[in-house]
Amino acid sequence: MKLFYDAWYRFGSPPWVGGPRSELVELVSSGRLTPGRALDLGCGEGDNAIFLAQHGFTVTALDFAPSAIAKARRKARTAGVEVELLVDDLTDLRHVNGQFDLLVDYGTLDDLGGRDRDVYIREVLPLAAPGSQFLLWCFEWDLRRWERIVKSILPFGNLALAPGEAERRLGRFFEVDRVDGESDLPTWPGGWAAYLMPEGSIRRRTSTPQEYQRDGRWPAVLGPSVQAMTGAIAASWLGEVVHNALSLPAAVLLGPETLGPGAVSVGR
């Protein structure tokens, strides 16, 4: 994946390059997103990051393709803005620190395979603070059979989030609000969505990023209680099996009246 993207930026110009994205422009122009610390996750050539810097944000932007970051540096210099540009991998962040008021992801999470999506969320959550906003743009549709086959052959992680997946993955930490999108398109790709997600501090109380990290996809509060419940059911089932195993032969040999209350009936 990384080599593939790096070569694409180095030797060509990917189709998504070409200025800041319309939803981001609209949200900033309307004042719904106000200046603060912003982090662009998978920034490519940095068009969104540069736009944010031009509008008063203090911007960090990262991408795992070194050639994308080199191009973004040149563009930022030409635009006369300061953007902290880092080569870093969202499935193993090493260079980005601190917390941000705005996280922006245009087309990166949907690129990742299922397990890497979990890892990405674990890596990114600590970078959000109470009150942060997360702007996520992704392809979103249910992959058709032939798309699943093509995906398994090509060196892409993935193509799209499934409908409902953003809520399922991020709804524990953010208020997931779909601000734009198109579904069930007869053309290819089959749909897309833009989510603006304020950090949901109430939800976070039941599952912090650290708990998510420790327990994988289960909220920590659920983990121990489900384990306890499962243990109790198993213990009670085992008790009944042992009880019946001992009582049945005893009742046959000695008669049920010898066993006291609760003994099994042998049909007499």
Ligand SMILES: C[S@@+](CC[C@H](N)C(=O)[O-])C[C@H]1O[C@@H](n2cnc3c(N)ncnc32)[C@H](O)[C@@H]1O
């Ligand atoms: C579809 S492009 C979008 C680029 C940019 N956000 C834009 O809108 O122009 C996805 C970007 O994510 C980057 N990327 C994919 N997986 C990544 C990872 N694990 N860590 C960091 N960047 C990644 C790719 O190099 C690519 O630049």
